[in-house]
Amino acid sequence: MGHDQVVTSKGNDHPGNGPAVSREEFDALFEALRTWGRWTPADRGACNRVSPEHVRRAADLVRSGTVVPLARPWDTEPGPDNARPALHYMSELGDAEAPEPSVHKDFLGADYHGKAVSHLDALSHIAYRGRLYDGRTAREAVGSRGARFGAVSALGPLVTRGVLLDLPAVSGEKWLEPGRAVHAPDLVAAEEALGVTFGEGDAVLLRTGRLRRRRERGAWDLDAASAGLHVHAMPLLAERGICVLGGDGDSDVRPSPVDGVRSPVHTLALAAMGVPLLDNLALEALSAACAEAGRYAFLLVVAPLNVPGGTGSPVTPVAVL
Template sequence: MDGTRVWADHPTVSLAEFEGMVRAVSNWGRWGPEDDRGTLNLLTPGRVVAAARLVKSGRTVSMALDWNTVAGPDNPRPALHYVTQLGDRDPGEPQTNADFIGSDFHGKACSHMDALCHCDFRGKLYNGVPQGSVTSRGGTRGTIMTAAHGIIGRGVLLDVPRHRGIEWLEPGTAVDRAELEKVETAQGVRVGAGDIVLLRSGHVRRRNVLGVWDPHFLSAGVHPSAMSWLRDRDVAVLGADGDSDARPSPVEGMLSPIHALTLNAMGMPLLDNLQLEDVAGACASEKRWEFLCVVTPLRIPGGTGSPINPVAIF
């Protein structure tokens, strides 16, 4: 790394160094040349059963943002919601109400899952699939349908602001491998194979207190050097209250290096724009940072992702 230049709060990573990181964490071919599931292969039946045994109190906590129909700096393409039918229109009983929803969900305001076909690097999707396999009709490989039966496993929350003794990480902060290890040690938990790791930066708390800003260009997230830690631990899914990328990007010429390292190189789905304030409070009161995590994306053939409402069960 070039220690003479600092971007965010970590040294800038050259593109050559970044490409070395891509090679180091790559899972291409690990589960065969036709694999489209990537690290979801790590969510084995045995690990799902073990995760279910974490349920003790029965407490359930949503980890999704409310459906946001208000335009703003972080929501330039707001979701749609309007009522299409009111109960006083039709004769007879019972009366019914109905509504329509729509969303351009890949952004900063909707809790969603990124499928592996969402991100290409050097013209290739995960496992060497050509970028051209995604058309206006959708994708053919690595789509959201790989998670059609749900993502269920052990969730682990890593609460970085709590560890630092602050309310939130300032936008631009990039959390490195060493700090992730310190956080898990302080919380008395160890991330393991098949886990769904959720990183709290306090994004939602900061927005609620200080107001909205544009996270497309300024956000807290994970430093690329931390990806080797996720690979070493065989993490299945990474989620965050942002989109996991720190901005400005620590990598020269790359807007979203974490997306490339996870979705493309490791075949690791991302959970973006989660609301982790409630689950952080639940973890503190339950005095544990692990729980059963249930994520059920919509079944969208060819989809590059899906809105989600992940639930933590204690």
């Protein structure tokens, strides 16, 4: 299958991207959504919203026991959406003379922040105007040995209520075309159509149909064009008090509608709101499972690697219906 060609416009005039946002408007929005100083420990950010009671209520959502993994396969092939392919090679093949039993070992490695690996972004991943979440100075908090604040190891495992906002299922499209911006009214309309409401302590997962489009049309450069949230949708997510935001892309619409800020949703979520992100999830099977079950809320389990100083981690989130 050949690679799909996605035609994009330069700047903020991409069709369907929505209104352009000036740097001054974005800075005002950043200040309005800041939750700095709200929680202890600060580097868990919005995950502090998830109490034992949240976990108990999420567990009550398990009815059929259907388990749906949400990670993409480990992608070792280069392509327009995989500039730094993951590594997988055999480090021992059991062919050397040694006592029984023979042993087979393999090595895995990835520069996982990108468009190919399903991963979690910790709060140390993004700084805006030199500051991480909670106002920590990035140059002081993140160095060659990793992050001393906002590391993925501070987050630990997350168990909470997940909500899938399946936008193509609502619109009747196969997918949202690259460059399509999702606004707050789109999220509310999806809630109404799907019979679900997201709220305090929830993890919201946004399906745009990216992987279905990739399967049918081929890969494309997601930095050039991808469907995702417009920054004007973020106040709704902040008002509802979500703990995690994720999707089958990286949540940002591209091209960016904000002058001079290439990943404005990342910036608002991580650096202002303290909301970790789940990028590049595999949501096609979850879409089918939710449609079959007739419900779009489920138990969600996310267990990142315990990497001291890590700015994130590859993950295999699991939804249980």
